[in-house]
Amino acid sequence: MTTDSAEPERGIAVYHLGTTSYGEVHRLQQRLQAARRAGSGVDTLLLTEHRPVLTLGRSRPVPSLRVPEEVVRQYGIDIVSTERGGDITYHGPGQLVAYGIIALRGWGLGVTEYVAGLEETVIGVLADWGLRGERSVRGRGVWIEGRKIASLGLNVRGWVTMHGIALNVDPDLGHFDLINPCGMSDIEMTTMASEVGRQISMDEVAEAFVFHFGRVFECRAKLQPIPGRENPRPAR
């Protein structure tokens, strides 16, 4: 890394957690947000893939399912209530989830600008694979020709964010059939792999996400080693 004077001063610690259960990362986010609100800690970006889970937003605490709840349980998929905005969504392997725990005041950002920045980051990542992502009047997130590829939901407390954006790299889209994603019954989900027509490496997408996050928010996004694990992946 250079010591170029043009290097942005604002920094964010990035942790690529690999495959995780939703609960452990949820608790980690809560701890990080509490610390950040208390004025300690640093701004953090967590990247992960979850084991299959359905999460509920605050706007509808009752799951908007297309199948009976027992069927969902039979798949071994938990339904977890969260403090984020928005409706039900699915997380699972093959989906890159990015959670930013950021004190927005320090970044001079409004919440809507941060949300737009997350969408811009994903649009940048998609462009790296020759895909044209866009925003839609149908709702927040990133869309490709009317199909939804990335969903977002945030919680803000004391001007510190948590939760974030989930990009479908190559998840099992069949699991989305269990729910009405974002509460909408007529929504079609898509993935990067199906749009590109070939397999896509999750690590490369994560790397691209960190790069574009740094570009969009003009910050130094620095990949940190996970305590207890050696050899962090090099940042791009």
Place this chain on the structure above:
Amino acid sequence: MAALVAVPDLGREMVGGLVAEWYRPDGAVVEPGEVICRLECEFVSVDIEAEQAGILRHRKPAGSIERKGAVLGVIVARGEPLPAEQDLRSAEGPAEENAEDRESDHPVVAGREPPGEGGRAGGTEAVTWPRAQPGPQSPGGTVVRFPRPAEADVRAEPLPEPGGAIPGLPLWEEDEQLAAADPHTGASGGPSAGPEQPAYSAGIAPEVAVQAEVLSAHVCVSWARAQEATEALADEWQPEGPRPRVEDLVLRAIARALAESGLEPGPAGLVIVEQDADRSFAVEAPLDDEFRRAVLARTGGLTPFERARWVVVSLLPLGVERVEPRLAGGRLAFGLGAGRDGSGTITMRYDSTMFGEGDTGRVLARVRSLVENPYRLLG
């Protein structure tokens, strides 16, 4: 010194937000940093914290959609009067104000009048939006200092006290006076009387009763779908079935929400206030497996009203938007009101010892969800 709870400015693209839930009820004592309210704006939920200790008074109900800067509530010290409505409105700024034109992200008390608004009463401090450079949104936008109590004293029209009745509708006033005259009425003879209690709790109960406060919380609802479902049911049940009412659905929704929050709902009372008459009913088992049986129980009048452990008062036929039913010896009552455009409110009045923090918000949010999707209640 009073503080305002206002819709924060979340950024340029933000138009307004939904007051999704009051975590703390109207009249609750709050501590600094405590989350009191959730605002939702698209996919973002914002937890608004109290910035000072005091008594929280709601100004906007859960379910209402408010623009940036709108004052949702006030935190006052015990015994401190509420700020005048006029000052709250001026704190919100002009209605058509554009985000780009706004002079600051948060209002502060200043010794001058707000731009474009003259002729205010002399001697009062004006709440205004001072010029400031565009920049990060500040959480300070949620709460601002308010004029001194001494000045607020002379102003008219504070927000209604929790428990204030709708003018002209002294519901159950006699019962309440009776209950006030005999402090034991509510505990022993009232509808809330439970099974015999062990000796150790005998000493606790009066102490709790002394500390108990009557609190109130309300939520906005759209009655359109409940009405639609009621009409569909009436068509389906004709000619042999009873004729359901929206109130039946609401009664069932509330019973379901109470059961889900761990409270045994028990027999319910229903008072429907119409232009010329009040009618009261009681339903022994509002959560009866078969909804039709619950409605039949109401129309059949088999349960005496005195058995009701909680009561729903409906002013839906009168078009009154909000109803604050009184707690007459009971511990839980709901008021149903309807505005002209098919929207309305469900107000919950309860004894503060009944529900923990956040419980009332969750109960009301669940009731709203069920009322707006009533097909979940049928069976």
